[in-house]
Amino acid sequence: xxxxxxxxxxxxxxxxxxxxxxxxxxxxxxxxxxxxxxxxxxxxxxxxxxxxxxxxxxxxxxxxxxxxxxxxxxxxxxxxxxxxxxxxxxxxxxxxxxxxxxxxxxxxxxxxxxxxxxxxxxxxxxxxxxxxxxxxxxxxxxxxxxxxxxxxxxxxxxxxxxxxxxxxxxxxxxxxxxxxxxxxxxxxxxxxxxxxxxxxxxxxxxxxxxxxxxxxxxxxxxxxxxxxxxxxxxxxxxxxxxxxxxxxxxxxxxxxxxxxxxxxxxxxxxxxxxxxxxxxxxxx
Numbered sequence: 001x002x003x004x005x006x007x008x009x010x011x012x013x014x015x016x017x018x019x020x021x022x023x024x025x026x027x028x029x030x031x032x033x034x035x036x037x038x039x040x041x042x043x044x045x046x047x048x049x050x051x052x053x054x055x056x057x058x059x060x061x062x063x064x065x066x067x068x069x070x071x072x073x074x075x076x077x078x079x080x081x082x083x084x085x086x087x088x089x090x091x092x093x094x095x096x097x098x099x100x101x102x103x104x105x106x107x108x109x110x111x112x113x114x115x116x117x118x119x120x121x122x123x124x125x126x127x128x129x130x131x132x133x134x135x136x137x138x139x140x141x142x143x144x145x146x147x148x149x150x151x152x153x154x155x156x157x158x159x160x161x162x163x164x165x166x167x168x169x170x171x172x173x174x175x176x177x178x179x180x181x182x183x184x185x186x187x188x189x190x191x192x193x194x195x196x197x198x199x200x201x202x203x204x205x206x207x208x209x210x211x212x213x214x215x216x217x218x219x220x221x222x223x224x225x226x227x228x229x230x231x232x233x234x235x236x237x238x239x240x241x242x243x244x245x246x247x248x249x250x251x252x253x254x255x256x257x258x259x260x261x262x263x264x265x266x267x268x269x270x271x272x273x274x275x276x277x278x279x280x281x282x283x284x
Contacts, residue, residue: 001211002026004065004105006052006096007073008045009036011170012111015204016073017043023208028065052092055099062099070100071207072110072152086144093148097155107157109210114162114196114219114257116145123196123225123256126162126217131253138252149217159210164198164221164257167275168282171200175239175283183236189247190232193254196221197231199272199282206268218262224274225256231275238279 003020007013008029020027021044029040030050037047050061052074062070074088074096093110100108117124118131130149134142152158167173173180182188198221206220232244262268272278 001068003069004028004067005071006030012073017045019208055095058095059099069107070105086140089144089148093151097151108155109159110152112160112162114164120255123258125258160217162219164196168200184241190244191228193250194256196225196256197275202270219257221257221259238283
C-alpha cells in the first residue's frame with residue numbers, strides 16, 4: 001500500500017517507518033523540519049516537508065502522494081508543550097482528515113491516549129465514555145482528544161489507537177527524560193493514581209498491525225495498570241534514584257486501561273507486557 005505518515009520522525013514514527021518499509025509498503029514520511037528529511041529517507045521512506053497547521057499545504061502534500069492509508073502520529077510532546085499538543089490534535093487532525101478525504105485515502109490510523117476516560121473504579125475498556133466533563137486543566141487535554149477522535153471518525157475506515165503512557169528511548173521516562181529528572185530530585189510523589197504504560201516499540205508495532213484492524217478505538221497498553229505507589233518506587237530503583245515521597249490521593253481519571261480487546265480480539269501481543277521488566281530493560 002501507499003502510506004503517508006504524519007509525525008514520522010517522532011519517537012513512534014522513527015520506529016514505525018522502517019517497519020512499514022520492511023513490510024513492503026510505499027511509505028512517505030511527513031515532517032515540518034527540513035533537517036529531518038534526510039533521516040526519514042535513511043529509513044527507506046520518501047521524505048516530504050509540510051506543516052500540519054497549514055491546511056492548503058497538507059492538502060497539497062497528501063495530493064502529491066495520494067496514499068491508501070494515512071497514519072497520524074503528530075504530537076508536540078518533546079518540550080512538554082501541552083498547549084501546542086492540544087492544538088495539533090484539534091487543527092492538525094482536522095487538516096489531515098480533510099486532505100485524506102479530498103484525495104481518496106481509504107483508511108486513517110491515529111494516535112490517541114488511554115487516560116482520557118471518565119473516572120471509574122476499574123481499568124477502562126473502550127466502551128467507557130471519555131471524560132468530557134473534566135475541569136481545567138485536564139479539560140484542555142480531553143477537548144483535544146475529543147476533537148481528534150471525532151475528526152478521525154469522519155472517515156468510515158479508521159482505527160484510533162488509545163496509547164498508554166510511553167516509556168523507552170526518547171520518551172519522558174528515558175534515563176535523560178523529564179520524568180527521570182523529577183524522580184532523581186524527588187519532585188514526583190508516589191500517589192494512589194493508576195497508570196497504564198506502553199513501551200514505544202509496542203506502540204509502533206500496534207500502528208503497523210492496525211493496517212488490518214477493524215474500525216474504531218482500541219486501547220494499546222501493557223498488561224498491568226498500576227498505582228504510583230507500586231510502579232514509581234521500581235522506576236526509581238531502575239534509575240538508581242532516591243525512594244519517592246508518598247502523597248495520598250490521585251488525579252481525576254487515573255484508573256488505567258484494559259488491553260483485553262487488543263489482545264483477545266485483534267491478537268496484539270506486546271513485546272513488553274509489563275513495565276516491571278520493561279523499565280529496567282529500557283534504562284540499561
